[in-house]
Amino acid sequence: MNKYVERLYNGIVKENPCTVLMLGMCPTLAVTTSAINGLGMGLSTLAVLIFSNLIISLMRKIIPDQVRLPAYIVIVASLVTVVDLLLQAYVPSLYAALGIYIPLIVVNCIILGRAEAYANKVGPGLAFFDGLGMGLGFTIALTIIGLVRELLGNGTAFNAAVLPESFTPIAIFVKAPGAFLVIGFMIAILNAFHIKNNANDLVQGCDGCCSHCSKTGCHNDKKEEAK
Amino acid sequence: MSTSLILIIITTALVNNVVLSQFLGICSFLGVSKQIKTSISLGVAVIFVITIASGVANLLYDFLLAPLHLEYLETIVFILVIACLVQIVEMFLKKSSPAIYKALGIYLPLITTNCAVLGVALTNVQNEYNFIQSIVAGLGTAIGYTIAIVLLAGIRERIDEASVPLPFRGAPVVLLTAALMSIAFMGFSGLSL
Numbered sequence: 001m002n003k004y005v006e007r008l009y010n011g012i013v014k015e016n017p018c019t020v021l022m023l024g025m026c027p028t029l030a031v032t033t034s035a036i037n038g039l040g041m042g043l044s045t046l047a048v049l050i051f052s053n054l055i056i057s058l059m060r061k062i063i064p065d066q067v068r069l070p071a072y073i074v075i076v077a078s079l080v081t082v083v084d085l086l087l088q089a090y091v092p093s094l095y096a097a098l099g100i101y102i103p104l105i106v107v108n109c110i111i112l113g114r115a116e117a118y119a120n121k122v123g124p125g126l127a128f129f130d131g132l133g134m135g136l137g138f139t140i141a142l143t144i145i146g147l148v149r150e151l152l153g154n155g156t157a158f159n160a161a162v163l164p165e166s167f168t169p170i171a172i173f174v175k176a177p178g179a180f181l182v183i184g185f186m187i188a189i190l191n192a193f194h195i196k197n198n199a200n201d202l203v204q205g206c207d208g209c210c211s212h213c214s215k216t217g218c219h220n221d222k223k224e225e226a227k
Numbered sequence: 228m229s230t231s232l233i234l235i236i237i238t239t240a241l242v243n244n245v246v247l248s249q250f251l252g253i254c255s256f257l258g259v260s261k262q263i264k265t266s267i268s269l270g271v272a273v274i275f276v277i278t279i280a281s282g283v284a285n286l287l288y289d290f291l292l293a294p295l296h297l298e299y300l301e302t303i304v305f306i307l308v309i310a311c312l313v314q315i316v317e318m319f320l321k322k323s324s325p326a327i328y329k330a331l332g333i334y335l336p337l338i339t340t341n342c343a344v345l346g347v348a349l350t351n352v353q354n355e356y357n358f359i360q361s362i363v364a365g366l367g368t369a370i371g372y373t374i375a376i377v378l379l380a381g382i383r384e385r386i387d388e389a390s391v392p393l394p395f396r397g398a399p400v401v402l403l404t405a406a407l408m409s410i411a412f413m414g415f416s417g418l419s420l
Contacts (some may be wrong), residue, residue: 022398025257026342030250070310077303078318085299100349103302107342109254166281176248177409192394 004129012132018141019190022153023109027101028142029179035158038146038148040094041101042139044087048079048105049138050131053119055079057127072115073106080105089206109136232363235356239367242416245343246375247409252343256376257401259334266380270373272331274366276316276338277347280309281365284348285358305348313339343372376410 017023027045032038037063043088055075063071084102087095095102105111114134119127150156155163172178243249244257252273259269284305292298317335320328338344347368351361382404391400 022257024256024300025253028246029253070307073310074303077306079408081299081302084302100353103349104251104342106302106306106347108346172410175413176250177406178411179250180406180409184399184406187402188394188399191397191399195393222340 003126006127007129008089008133008136011130011135012137012140016091016137016141017110018138018145019187021091021110021113022187023113024138026104027108028145028183031101032142032146032149032179032182033174034150034154034156035143037094037097037144038142038144039139040091041098041140042135044098044102044143045081045105045108045110046132046139048076048083049111049135051079051115052076052111052127053114053156054124056115057122057124063120069112069116072112074127076111076115077106079221093134095125110138145179145182148186149178152182153178206211232360235360235363236370237418239352239364240371240374241412242418243374244371244412244415245346245368246372246417247325247405247412249346251346252341252372253342255337256372256379257405259375259397259402260380263377263380263384266376267373268330269334269337270369272334273338273341273343273372275315275331275371276309276335276371277344277365277372278362279316280312280344280345280348281351282358282362283308283312284349285361288352301349301352302345305345309344309348310339317348322358343368348410375412379404381409389396 011017015021018028023046027041052072052075056072057220060120080103083105084095087098087102114130118130118189122130141142147157150158150177151163152170153175155167155169173182239245245251254401255269256279256291260266282284287304287308288298288301292301307334311378313335320335353362354360354364356364379401383401386400395403
């Protein structure tokens with residue numbers, strides 16, 4: 001398989017940031033009250049992720065190792081501010097719906113995680129496709145979660161009524177607990193497939209240390225982050 | 228004045244619980260809640276950092292960003308301040324009280340990327356809180372975070388003893404537990420404040 005295509009496959013399926021790595025759970029849970037919001041959040045993160053991967057990869061030989069995390073944070077925060085202002089100017093309805101979660105893309109584990117685990121080790125081409133794959137994986141997962149919640153909680157899909165009148169929306173799915181429920185069941189279903197295929201790697205999630213996250217949970221093999 | 232501060236604490240800690248209804252700090256909420264002991268340590272570290280960070284962020288916004296009309300830089304400034312603050316707190320604790328440092332040390336770097344810290348700073352600006360109100364809101368939020376994570380850790384210690392269906396082991400059962408806790412916390416929204 002072409003190594004660029006492999007990066008896309010890795011991001012969307014093999015190491016999907018949402019369902020496999022369990023990164024960036026805050027926006028995943030918070031903004032997926034409708035499919036549109038999930039899609040908007042996913043695309044905003046995708047844009048930041050592609051450019052942060054690209055810039056960090058281009059600057060990987062310039063940034064000194066000791067100050068790399070603050071440097072990454074400045075790069076990511078600048079990109080997020082750009083996205084924030086663009087959304088405010090051109091898609092005010094989405095900007096209002098996503099609210100505080102747009103600036104919070106800065107602390108989305110996926111972005112710093114990919115910078116630390118991948119983008120600062122490879123050339124800009126691969127880093128770009130890694131960002132694209134991871135971003136698409138995140139967008140797809142968020143849209144699906146948003147769709148399920150919107151369908152069950154509101155009876156609509158992308159704001160269009162699809163379920164018959166006789167269906168009573170289960171309001172809890174668009175409230176806070178619904179987010180935990182839908183994602184919990186989604187991961188359990190994916191786990192059931194894994195077990196069927198004899199893959200015994202259940203999703204564990206990570207211990208909150210973004211930069212060391214991988215499929216197997218946390219691996220603190222790198223030296224203590226020196227800042 | 229003092230009643231409004233108490234209202235802020237109750238609202239931020241219980242009614243709008245930062246984890247269970249605002250979804251901030253989920254990563255560490257799910258990750259570092261395996262044992263009650265470690266989750267209490269993390270909770271204390273978070274209370275410490277969020278309270279200081281919301282005060283500092285408020286001062287910077289009111290006296291630096293707002294007068295210079297640089298409000299759009301708030302995200303960059305706040306995240307840098309938080310990162311530096313965590314560093315300073317870490318160095319200060321290392322020198323002054325090695326015992327506390329030993330207990331909290333490993334959690335401090337995690338707090339930089341804990342979105343609750345940045346989230347509180349940004350919410351305070353949105354709510355136009357003054358210095359005292361910001362600190363109190365930060366304290367309340369952090370207390371809410373600690374309550375949630377310690378409760379979850381207590382439940383998870385019990386779940387470890389139970390036989391969970393295979394596909395639900397690991398993350399899913401924790402998420403479903405959080406869903407039930409979130410339903411319970413929805414009860415607080417009935418508080419008429």
